[in-house]
Amino acid sequence: MPLRLLNSSAGLRNDNQTLAAPYALALLLVAAALASTLLLQTVYVGRPPLFPFFAAIAAAAWFGGKGPGYFASAVSVPLGLYFYVVARPDHDLHFRDFLLFVFFATCAFLGGALNSRHRKTEDGLRSAHRDLQAKATELQHANDALLAEMAERRRTEATLEAMRSKLGRVMRLTTMAEMAASIAHEINQPLTAIVTNGETCVRWLNAAEPNIAEAQDAAKRAVRDAERASQVVSRIRAMVRNALADREQVSLQACLDDVLALLLADLTAHQIEIRCEVPPALPTLFGDRIQLQQVFFNLLTNAIESLSETTGRQRDITISAERGRENTVVILLRDNGAGFQDCEPEQLFDSFVTTKPSGMGMGLSISRTIVETHGGTLTASRAIPHGAAFAITLPLSGEEP
Numbered sequence: 249m250p251l252r253l254l255n256s257s258a259g260l261r262n263d264n265q266t267l268a269a270p271y272a273l274a275l276l277l278v279a280a281a282l283a284s285t286l287l288l289q290t291v292y293v294g295r296p297p298l299f300p301f302f303a304a305i306a307a308a309a310w311f312g313g314k315g316p317g318y319f320a321s322a323v324s325v326p327l328g329l330y331f332y333v334v335a336r337p338d339h340d341l342h343f344r345d346f347l348l349f350v351f352f353a354t355c356a357f358l359g360g361a362l363n364s365r366h367r368k369t370e371d372g373l374r375s376a377h378r379d380l381q382a383k384a385t386e387l388q389h390a391n392d393a394l395l396a397e398m399a400e401r402r403r404t405e406a407t408l409e410a411m412r413s414k415l416g417r418v419m420r421l422t423t424m425a426e427m428a429a430s431i432a433h434e435i436n437q438p439l440t441a442i443v444t445n446g447e448t449c450v451r452w453l454n455a456a457e458p459n460i461a462e463a464q465d466a467a468k469r470a471v472r473d474a475e476r477a478s479q480v481v482s483r484i485r486a487m488v489r490n491a492l493a494d495r496e497q498v499s500l501q502a503c504l505d506d507v508l509a510l511l512l513a514d515l516t517a518h519q520i521e522i523r524c525e526v527p528p529a530l531p532t533l534f535g536d537r538i539q540l541q542q543v544f545f546n547l548l549t550n551a552i553e554s555l556s557e558t559t560g561r562q563r564d565i566t567i568s569a570e571r572g573r574e575n576t577v578v579i580l581l582r583d584n585g586a587g588f589q590d591c592e593p594e595q596l597f598d599s600f601v602t603t604k605p606s607g608m609g610m611g612l613s614i615s616r617t618i619v620e621t622h623g624g625t626l627t628a629s630r631a632i633p634h635g636a637a638f639a640i641t642l643p644l645s646g647e648e649p
């Protein structure tokens with residue numbers, strides 16, 4: 249408690265000292281003005297000029313504010329009275345001197361008031377400037393934080409897209425692998441039986457005494473097994489046809505947008521510029537949306553893979569669509585990658601034809617099958633001066649999008 253008392257009294261003392269300092273300075277300045285005026289009086293004939301007092305008042309108001317300014321004026325006025333009236337060499341009191349004194353006193357008070365006001369305005373401006381700077385810094389920080397957040401969001405979105413497209417690819421590969429395994433399994437059994445029955449038939453025919461009846465039986469069994477294998481293939485075809493049973497109206501633009509969204513991360517990662525121009529009033533297609541997406545996905549994935557190894561020029565993919573003959577649409581998809589180097593474009597549509605170390609060579613053949621099942625055509629050609637071009641023709645439904 250005493251300590252607090254001590255502290256508060258010390259604080260009071262400090263406050264008083266702070267308050268008194270500008271007045272002391274004002275007094276000092278007026279004293280300096282007096283000294284310099286007295287000095288001037290020794291070299292001047294007549295009344296010395298009193299401008300040192302104006303300077304003292306202006307300085308006191310500038311450094312101390314309104315109070316010290318008025319204080320300096322109040323102290324200077326009697327001194328002015330002394331120089332104008334009392335200290336005249338002839339000691340005669342003239343009205344003119346009195347007027348001059350009044351003029352001096354008015355100027356002294358006005359000078360103090362104006363200077364302190366000027367100082368106040370300048371202080372206000374300075375503080376507003378400081379506030380503005382603080383606000384600008386705050387805004388800059390907020391902006392930086394927002395930009396960082398946006399960059400982080402873009403990174404997360406790109407990672408998500410990359411994961412999604414990877415997942416899509418893995419799922420497609422898994423489905424294909426499963427389908428291939430089940431086809432192999434179903435076909436393998438009749439094929440083994442055909443081989444066995446064929447060998448039996450040959451054995452009966454090659455015997456010392458050929459047994460024609462047994463050979464015929466074995467040959468018939470081989471034929472029956474071959475028919476079974478063919479039924480398996482027919483069943484798979486029927487399955488594919490059934491999968492196409494529920495066709496719907498498909499907007500080409502929406503279909504391309506979905507595929508491009510899936511491939512966005514890959515396109516961005518390889519700095520590929522993509523231009524997609526589909527006429528807005530193009531009627532819809534009629535088909536299996538997922539399968540049509542699969543076609544664009546395959547073609548675009550191939551284009552991206554080719555472009556990812558292309559250097560020395562801007563990497564571009566262009567997709568355009570225009571109405572063809574007899575209510576069809578012709579979709580052109582071209583890239584400026586390496587193109588088809590050693591092969592004839594038509595050969596690439598055969599199953600298992602690939603130039604990639606880890607390629608399966610199924611993408612183009614599946615794509616052509618899908619397009620043909622939709623009543624269209626898919627062809628490839630070399631693009632001029634670089635790259636590959638694919639043309640897909642598909643019938644339009646006639647319905648507005």
Ligand code: ADP
Nearest residue numbers: 550551554587602603607608609610611612636
């Ligand atoms: P995969 O991509 O597994 O090789 P595809 O059937 O999709 O199988 O493609 C077959 C081949 O066609 C590819 O290996 C590649 O040589 C060639 N090809 C396809 N599209 C392009 C393209 N846009 N640019 C260059 N070559 C391509």
